[in-house]
Amino acid sequence: MRLTLRVWRQDGPDRRGRFEDYDVPDVNPEISFLEMLDVLSDRLALAGEEPIAFEHDCREGICGSCGVVINGRVHGPQRGTSTCQLHMREFSDGDVVVVEPFRARAFPVIKDLVVDRSPLDRIMEAGGYITVTAGSAPEANAIQVPKQAAETAMDAAACIGCGACVAACPNSAAQLFTAAKVSHLGLLPQGQAERWSRAESMVETMERFFGSCTNHGECESACPKSISIDFIAMLNRDFVRAKWKNRKLAGQKR
Amino acid sequence: MTRLDAKIPSAPIEDTWDEHRFSLPLISPANRSRFEVIVVGTGVAGASLAATLGELGYRVKVFTYHDSCRRAHSVAAQGGINAAKNYRGDGDSIFRLFYDTVKGGDFRSREADVYRLAQVSVEIIDQCVAQGVPFAREYGGLLANRSFGGVQVSRTFYARSATGQQLLLGSYQALARQVAAGTVELFTRTEMLDLVTVDGRAAGIVVRDLLSGEISSHSAHAVVLATGGYCNVYYLSTNAKANNASAIWRAHRNGARLANPCFTQIHPTSVPADHEFRSKMTLMSESLRNDGRIWVPVRSGDDRAPGEIPAGERDYYLERRYPAFGNLVPRDVASRAAKKMIDEGYGVGPLANSVYLDFADAIERLGRKTIEERYGNVFDMYQRITGENPYEGPMRIAPTPHFSMGGLWVDYNLETTVPGLFAIGEANFSDHGANRLGANSLLQGLTDGYFVLPRTITSCLAPLLGTEAVPSNHPAFGATEKAARERVRRLLVTKGSRTVEWFHRELGRTMIDCCGMTRHAEGLRQGIAKIQALREEFHEDVLVPGDGESLNQSLEKAGRVSDFFELAELMCRDALHREESCGAHFRQEHQTEDGEALRNDDGFSYVAAWGHEEGASEPSLAKEPLEFSYVEPTQRSYR
Numbered sequence: 001m002r003l004t005l006r007v008w009r010q011d012g013p014d015r016r017g018r019f020e021d022y023d024v025p026d027v028n029p030e031i032s033f034l035e036m037l038d039v040l041s042d043r044l045a046l047a048g049e050e051p052i053a054f055e056h057d058c059r060e061g062i063c064g065s066c067g068v069v070i071n072g073r074v075h076g077p078q079r080g081t082s083t084c085q086l087h088m089r090e091f092s093d094g095d096v097v098v099v100e101p102f103r104a105r106a107f108p109v110i111k112d113l114v115v116d117r118s119p120l121d122r123i124m125e126a127g128g129y130i131t132v133t134a135g136s137a138p139e140a141n142a143i144q145v146p147k148q149a150a151e152t153a154m155d156a157a158a159c160i161g162c163g164a165c166v167a168a169c170p171n172s173a174a175q176l177f178t179a180a181k182v183s184h185l186g187l188l189p190q191g192q193a194e195r196w197s198r199a200e201s202m203v204e205t206m207e208r209f210f211g212s213c214t215n216h217g218e219c220e221s222a223c224p225k226s227i228s229i230d231f232i233a234m235l236n237r238d239f240v241r242a243k244w245k246n247r248k249l250a251g252q253k254r
Numbered sequence: 255m256t257r258l259d260a261k262i263p264s265a266p267i268e269d270t271w272d273e274h275r276f277s278l279p280l281i282s283p284a285n286r287s288r289f290e291v292i293v294v295g296t297g298v299a300g301a302s303l304a305a306t307l308g309e310l311g312y313r314v315k316v317f318t319y320h321d322s323c324r325r326a327h328s329v330a331a332q333g334g335i336n337a338a339k340n341y342r343g344d345g346d347s348i349f350r351l352f353y354d355t356v357k358g359g360d361f362r363s364r365e366a367d368v369y370r371l372a373q374v375s376v377e378i379i380d381q382c383v384a385q386g387v388p389f390a391r392e393y394g395g396l397l398a399n400r401s402f403g404g405v406q407v408s409r410t411f412y413a414r415s416a417t418g419q420q421l422l423l424g425s426y427q428a429l430a431r432q433v434a435a436g437t438v439e440l441f442t443r444t445e446m447l448d449l450v451t452v453d454g455r456a457a458g459i460v461v462r463d464l465l466s467g468e469i470s471s472h473s474a475h476a477v478v479l480a481t482g483g484y485c486n487v488y489y490l491s492t493n494a495k496a497n498n499a500s501a502i503w504r505a506h507r508n509g510a511r512l513a514n515p516c517f518t519q520i521h522p523t524s525v526p527a528d529h530e531f532r533s534k535m536t537l538m539s540e541s542l543r544n545d546g547r548i549w550v551p552v553r554s555g556d557d558r559a560p561g562e563i564p565a566g567e568r569d570y571y572l573e574r575r576y577p578a579f580g581n582l583v584p585r586d587v588a589s590r591a592a593k594k595m596i597d598e599g600y601g602v603g604p605l606a607n608s609v610y611l612d613f614a615d616a617i618e619r620l621g622r623k624t625i626e627e628r629y630g631n632v633f634d635m636y637q638r639i640t641g642e643n644p645y646e647g648p649m650r651i652a653p654t655p656h657f658s659m660g661g662l663w664v665d666y667n668l669e670t671t672v673p674g675l676f677a678i679g680e681a682n683f684s685d686h687g688a689n690r691l692g693a694n695s696l697l698q699g700l701t702d703g704y705f706v707l708p709r710t711i712t713s714c715l716a717p718l719l720g721t722e723a724v725p726s727n728h729p730a731f732g733a734t735e736k737a738a739r740e741r742v743r744r745l746l747v748t749k750g751s752r753t754v755e756w757f758h759r760e761l762g763r764t765m766i767d768c769c770g771m772t773r774h775a776e777g778l779r780q781g782i783a784k785i786q787a788l789r790e791e792f793h794e795d796v797l798v799p800g801d802g803e804s805l806n807q808s809l810e811k812a813g814r815v816s817d818f819f820e821l822a823e824l825m826c827r828d829a830l831h832r833e834e835s836c837g838a839h840f841r842q843e844h845q846t847e848d849g850e851a852l853r854n855d856d857g858f859s860y861v862a863a864w865g866h867e868e869g870a871s872e873p874s875l876a877k878e879p880l881e882f883s884y885v886e887p888t889q890r891s892y893r
Contacts, residue, residue, distance in 0.1 A: 129427035144395030
């Protein structure tokens, strides 16, 4: 099939970007979206132009490296699918396909379709862990976790950290990302000791970089792992309770 | 001929690790911050090591070419992690995990290292559960298990089909804690270009900032490579696109010996390549073989839809040839059996390059819901790639390069032949022999990172107490930086007529033909000649667009492919020299009457560790003889 690709090109962080049109006359519908970009990039290189910079690595939907906006949809038209898992059979002959980087103030463009998502790591560093020193753990089966809790924790833990939730949100909020980690750890018995400090600290770090959630729900529909916004409700509840608990139990905090 | 000494303590195997831990020097908590350690790579091995060293109080610098540690390819491991917990009461034990791993590796691994792996496996599960890894649970809240290829017990712990992701996140979170605490300094989007040695000791590394192109040096008391495997030498593999051998290859060029480079595992269950543009193979978890049955049509070239082929006209060839293990034979055996069927014309799919993996019986027996719960995300992945629904018809699967058992040679302390340089995880060669058992790779990475190297590294550090690390303005750093800049410049100025991608594909095709699932002397010789010619062409005709002063993904790739050429040749030389078949290394000249791998224990019961000497035309071979005192080498049988 024949496609027109309208791709965002930007030479560097401080450079002005623009859309460029590329005619791709012979797209095999069985190939993946990124394989189509590979083919185009190789052609550009051979024609003396710069290939399109885009991030990708595992190409099986788990590393979270890839992610572009396709025709206005974060990760493209297929629900629950990261860009690398999207295949060209989802498009039709003659389509104009607009490809842009994730847009969010916290994710500045580095080049073409590559953005800087490092603020997500700052949120993790603020408390997205359970403190365990290697060697100090109790026997694994000493901690019983109800199957339902383990399953729900896993639903949240499935987050691949791609940042689609931020890119899809009209406020560029990172609530779904933060909620997924807070809920994953907060649902497990192992995560209880730091539950309240974690919720408070991760949310406060999040707010340094990102906008606020106003319940649009765009994040859930863009999420390649279909992580539920129920977790945002859990986060909000934990955050409010944390405000009480952390003052009452720790007292000394601010 | 150099003989390598692995420095295995002499004690009964059950006590080796305990006694060794006691005999290693200690470094007091107050002194640890006087030592600097560089860790390259943030997969399960690198992240868990950096976090643990940080917790202990060392000053750690950790480097990744990704934008975040969480992207490392450990994330893609699906099926699980083994541990000798014997929670099922089905006859498992530390000794049995040790035994299965030595046997699965076809008696080409080091007994003491494998025993330690099995011992530490128990602690690894404790550690990961405490970190909040959401392993699958039984209704009573206790941990669930499943089986993997090559074993007859259920000892694999799993988190749906994303066990690697969850274990990596556990290590990444532990590392994030140390980064926040300031014990670990993290360098993202920074790629190691070379190792720096001073007086034969590892002194630091030269790196390139992938955003600015700036090349700089970092020095430390010890350098650890946790940079993963090299199966991308085949171009089409299950490895992530950026996985590369440059760090270990640069270490090799600086004196570290590379062991058994020809031992590469071809995984039996990947989604086949149905067209020429395929850029990356996707694995379908080995755990699928617990419930799926592998078959091909009895009649070669049968092009009926699989559902129309009656049971009597299907050849369940693994169940037929290996009744005891059936569909759960080890990977090397399953892959070769599939290749045999495909080569003989029984392959299915548009390019007749795959076999069926069928869940119809399992869905009938267990119900669709159970299958969905066990493998849902893998099934979804399959459907997205192929457009076929695996709940309705069988999957098609094909063998694909997946894991490199070979890697940098290390002793029992995980130290390479360059003092002060260590290698952990897939980057070293130590535990898997000639074939890795499923769910042992996450185990090895975490074992090395959390429990082994944090202890053994004191053997290198303690004697250095009171000495500063070589400063990074030492002339050796300057010289290495200069050479690295020159390599980058050469790649950029060639401006030839073929892209890096083209060369990589050609190299991959050559390698899979001559040094893939089966090898023979003539093919390997021709392969070497072809690789040399291709490499020459690469340096004369490669086209790397852009400059070196900003993000340039073609340039990154060009550097990696350039090193792959050199590694590829060494792999072929190693395969050519090893006149036997063992595990994944199958020389057509050496097989049993039934077509199984035929080892030559008298001639080749050793680790082949290749050295590089500047100016020498051929690599030098050193041997570490392997002794088996606890598991007697036998012809592996899974019948």
